[in-house]
Amino acid sequence: MTEQLKIVLFSEVNSKLGSPFLRILSAHPMIQLAAIVTSPEDMVCSYFVQDENQVNLQVEAGALGIPVLRPARVSSADIVDALAALDSDYFFVANFQQQLSSELLAIPRIAAINFHPAPLPRYAGLAPFFWMVRHGERHGAISVIKMDEGLDTGPIIMQRQLRLSGHETSIDLRTFQEQQNVLLLLDLLPTLANGAFTCIPQDLSRRSYYGRPKETDYLLNFTLNAATVHRYVLAGYRHPGAHFFLPDGTRIVVLSMMLRHDLDMGTPDYPGCIVQTGTEIFIAAADAWLQLLTIEVNGVEKSVTSVACQFALHKLAR
The missing domain is CATH 3.10.25.10 (Formyl transferase, C-terminal domain)
Structure with a gap:
């Protein structure tokens, strides 16, 4: 049997993307989910606070026996030391809103990987579903990148194109992107197993970046x-x-x-x-x-x- 990949998942505690990622990674035969890093205590991601059905990654991980870290500052020295001790192959970042420092990015044996719900290099940053709907985009994508020290600037490992109707609300698009990211994760895991994936640098001359809507x-x-x-x-x-x-x-x-x-x-x-x-x-x-x-x-x-x-x-x- 091939040795399992050891992964640390980073996601917001109430994330509708993090929840299915947690379930898949915890049950996948190729994966050992070593820990989950999530929001600080008493903080949630604003994307999901009004959703009728809520999730709680700390509760879900606890039920599965997976260690949970909820640091106020993810790049603090004690968290860096704790994560380094896990000897992980990959960090998976899926809807996590703290930036990872260079010290953290250097920890995983193979790579830190970010799942971003937009057609990078366009729509880097926060809440891309809001900005894509606001601008009337008819073609979207979800992107998996090898993380570097920039904000959504790393080379692209995999990208899945999405066709949009132009009638989606931001919640419709966010939900569609979450579903497609789960499918992309399942496609990606075998590719990551031997660490032999390829990356294509982003054309940063085409980059657009958006912050949290005001x-x-x-x-x-x-x-x-x-x-x-x-x-x-x-x-x-x-x-x-x-x-x-x-x-x-x-x-x-x-x-x-x-x-x-x-x-x-x-x-x-x-x-x-x-x-x-x-x-x-x-x-x-x-x-x-x-x-x-x-x-x-x-x-x-x-x-x-x-x-x-x-x-x-x-x-x-x-």
């Missing part, structure tokens, strides 16, 4: 064209949600809209103009009308035709 990235601007506003709503779904403000300061969180180029409602008075016809609400963008479909009411997604939205509708139509 509050202003979720603010809707109706002076933009309707297609752009619609993309911003898809990208903002569902937490914290794309939003705009009524003149009285009321914050309206928009969870879904529909482009309505078919409407014969005349020229709006101004971008952002709101019109109600029966139970339907329309908002004018620079070039077309958008129909408001659902908004957030007390943390719950509600149709604008529902009873729960009547107060909000009243305010919108005033």
Whole structure:
């Protein structure tokens, strides 16, 4: 029997990517999962906090008898020493938001590997699913890279292309990328077994990098064209949600809209103009009308035709 690869997994404690990676690596006959390194105590990844079904990698790893490290600073000397003592072949980084130092990257016998949900060298950085939806990308990818000291700059080991419909929300895309990353992991493990994988350097002249979305990235601007506003709503779904403000300061969180180029409602008075016809609400963008479909009411997604939205509708139509 071929000797097992010894792997340390790095992932956020509530990661929907880390959870299936943990299960696969802990059960795979080719792998010895030596430890998992996850978020500091009392910290979670914001990507998943509003998901209906939550995961906890510390609990899952504990049930499997896998050691768990939750360092406040992953590159601290005591953590470097603890990981060096494990004598691992690989580090696998799958949705882990602390940067690994050069001392950590030098520990695994073969390589530190990062699974990144984007078509590197494009969309390096955080929350690529948000930025890809916001920009209306129709072609995506997930990438596996051999890590270096840069942020998502290492050479590409494997990349799987993804075709997008253009109608995905950021959660839709994030979930699709997670599923494809799991399949990619299963394809990759045999290739890594003998350490004879090849790498292709990234063309960093094509690189784009994005940070964590800011509050202003979720603010809707109706002076933009309707297609752009619609993309911003898809990208903002569902937490914290794309939003705009009524003149009285009321914050309206928009969870879904529909482009309505078919409407014969005349020229709006101004971008952002709101019109109600029966139970339907329309908002004018620079070039077309958008129909408001659902908004957030007390943390719950509600149709604008529902009873729960009547107060909000009243305010919108005033």
